[in-house]
Amino acid sequence: MDESYLILLLIPIFYIIGWFIWYFRTGGIPYNSPRIISFHKITNKPEFGGTFCTNSQFKKFMEFLSKNKYITIDLEKHLNHYNDKTVSIFFDDAHEDIYNNAFPIMKTLGFTGVIAPVTGFIGEKNLWDRGGGVFRHMNEEQIRILSENGFDVISHTMTHRDLRKLTDKELLYEMSESKQILESIIKKKVDYILYPYGLYNNRIRFFAKKAGYKGAFASYNKSNKIIDKYAMGRNTMYIIDNVFDLKILIERKSLLLYGHEETKGRIINWFSRFSEVIKI
């Protein structure tokens, strides 16, 4: 048998196994958690990681949310009083293109978002990322303007390193220093943190609490039945996603399709941790 046929046969087998692993490990659709949709870059300039959406793609997502009466509210309020029409729109890393491209679209439709700047890179280029040096991060002024326009600002550490590999001292520095810097920029409390690459363990959860955060965000829920305040899950949208993918995620149906979306997202997210080592 030709080897290429064997590979073609293995892909759906791995995918089906992946779906069942998702179902048995998470317990299915997260009915009892707030809806959080996440983005990285909104730009027409392609990048190889695939963690971007184009401007028109993002506009379609926002128009879908608006047309279907979804609303964005203050993050704290959302985490405590969510319903099936409230949503948080996250922007990992707070790239400048969010300010230039996403913000005007959202403002027109009356949406606010949540930005997670990496404080060591404010106003700088994204040197840790694959294809680094191409995308600039928001500067202090842009972060302040978004905050004044109702956006929430959360920490994403100082240097975007895998927190699991840091000493206790480094960990506390990454979490506390970034909190202080952001609070001095926006003159508001910064109560939440987003773990770089969504990677965490019990020690990191403990330090997030110790550094004064009320909660933290990971990439996906470990269990979709019990929501961990220090590892809340999100769903990230990528260049391969369209409005139908968003509709499945936001409406949380059906089990088969939702599982497909999460399995797909988790696989892409798993590869994203290598972005700092694969420089091209």
Ligand SMILES: [Zn+2]
């Ligand atoms: Zn990040």
